Amino acid sequence: MTETAKKLGQIVFVPRKNGMIVQTPSFLVGEAGRIIYEAYQEAKAERFNGNKHFQLERKGDEVVGANVPDANLIDQVVRRYGVRVSLPKDWNEEFMRMTDGKHYTTANALVFRSLQDGYNEDNNRIAELIAESGKIDTVKISREPALITGFDIRPNEDEGYGFIAVPSKGFNVHYDERFLGKYSGWKFDEIDEIGMPVGLDKERGKRIWYTRKDGISRFVLNSYRNLSSYYDGLSGSVAYGRVVLVSAEGGAPNYENILEQQRRSELLESLRGTRNCLNQIVSQLEGKK
Numbered sequence: 001m002t003e004t005a006k007k008l009g010q011i012v013f014v015p016r017k018n019g020m021i022v023q024t025p026s027f028l029v030g031e032a033g034r035i036i037y038e039a040y041q042e043a044k045a046e047r048f049n050g051n052k053h054f055q056l057e058r059k060g061d062e063v064v065g066a067n068v069p070d071a072n073l074i075d076q077v078v079r080r081y082g083v084r085v086s087l088p089k090d091w092n093e094e095f096m097r098m099t100d101g102k103h104y105t106t107a108n109a110l111v112f113r114s115l116q117d118g119y120n121e122d123n124n125r126i127a128e129l130i131a132e133s134g135k136i137d138t139v140k141i142s143r144e145p146a147l148i149t150g151f152d153i154r155p156n157e158d159e160g161y162g163f164i165a166v167p168s169k170g171f172n173v174h175y176d177e178r179f180l181g182k183y184s185g186w187k188f189d190e191i192d193e194i195g196m197p198v199g200l201d202k203e204r205g206k207r208i209w210y211t212r213k214d215g216i217s218r219f220v221l222n223s224y225r226n227l228s229s230y231y232d233g234l235s236g237s238v239a240y241g242r243v244v245l246v247s248a249e250g251g252a253p254n255y256e257n258i259l260e261q262q263r264r265s266e267l268l269e270s271l272r273g274t275r276n277c278l279n280q281i282v283s284q285l286e287g288k289k
Contacts, residue, residue: 004042007035008081024247025086025095028056028063028074037063039077040070048073048155051162053235056243066106066241068218068234069163072153074243075108084108084248087149088195091221095244099223103242107195107219110165111179111229112136113145117215119232122160126234127216129164136173145179147194147219148172161235179229181213197227 011032028036037058044054054073056065075085085108086095099105115131115138117123131138136146150170153163178196187205188197197209210228220228223240 002042004035004039008039008078011035011081024083024245025090025098026245027098027242028245029061033061033063034058036074036077040074043073043077048163051155053161053163055235055237057239059239063243064239064241065237066104066243067237068106068108068110069153069161070237071106071108071243072151072165074245076152078245079248082248083245086244086246088147088191088219088221088227089193090244090246091191091195091227095246096221096225098244099221099242100225101223103240104220104222105242105244107221108149109219110148110151110234111145111211111217111219112141112148113179113181113212113216114141114214117232119212119215123216123232123234125156125158125160126165130167130216133167135167135171137175140175144175144177147174147176147179147196149174178209179211181211183209184211184230185209191227195227 027033037056040054040056044050048054051069053067054069055067056063056070056074058064071085078084086105087107087109110126110130112127112130115124115127117127130136130148130151136148140146148165148171150168150172151165152168154166156162156164158164174194176194176196178200183200186197186200186202186209188200188207188209189205190198192198197207199205200209206225208224208226210226210230212230212232215232216234217229218231218234220231222228
């Protein structure tokens with residue numbers, strides 16, 4: 001285990017509503033963000049040979065940028081610690097207050113519409129290998145494109161991105177006609193439990209739903225609360241993007257015990273200080289006799 005991995009194991013992620021140690025949802029900031037970024041850099045160098053499509057940067061006290069390979073590699077780094085990178089189902093009102101008017105974020109997810117991508121041929125190899133896994137209905141996606149989660153980005157020597165997406169533990173496919181290109185530009189106000197727009201309408205709604213007709217794409221929440229699965233490149237990234245962490249289902253189950261141990265440790269330290277003061281007073285009194 002590397003020194004960075006040991007440091008990662010010392011970070012505790014818990015839901016924001018409980019007001020705990022590292023509140024989530026959270027950007028990659030501060031000391032925790034620095035440690036996670038170092039682990040990401042190590043993984044990028046060791047497993048992906050510094051692949052240029054991984055584009056996160058640390059500027060000042062925070063990690064900036066967001067694309068599919070970055071979101072997925074960060075997820076691989078942190079998932080064993082009871083935390084994960086956000087999915088569309090996490091993009092609720094509290095979440096969006098973090099990104100409003102300032103940041104976009106990319107989900108650790110892919111939207112799969114067809115094997116051939118008319119926008120970016122680099123996406124074809126990604127789609128082809130997912131289809132070869134046998135875990136997706138390549139006929140059904142023409143009618144109901146698929147939201148894919150639970151995959152790992154792995155190195156690949158083929159031309160293109162230099163990585164592929166491989167189904168992993170928790171691989172999940174949600175088929176949904178709302179990803180069809182005919183709905184691009186339609187409006188909505190609310191999302192359902194999956195993170196998809198409810199009540200799409202050509203005219204009514206404050207938020208906009210962007211999608212397209214074919215290929216494979218990322219899923220983005222932009223700074224205006226619009227949702228987009230339109231972007232053709234999986235690896236483009238700019239500085240106002242953010243990878244966002246949330247507590248995983250079942251994550252940090254023992255945080256109350258952790259906090260109790262922390263309180264006991266602080267109390268013991270305080271008692272030690274008091275005992276030392278008393279010992280000094282006793283010594284001084286005995287010296288005056």
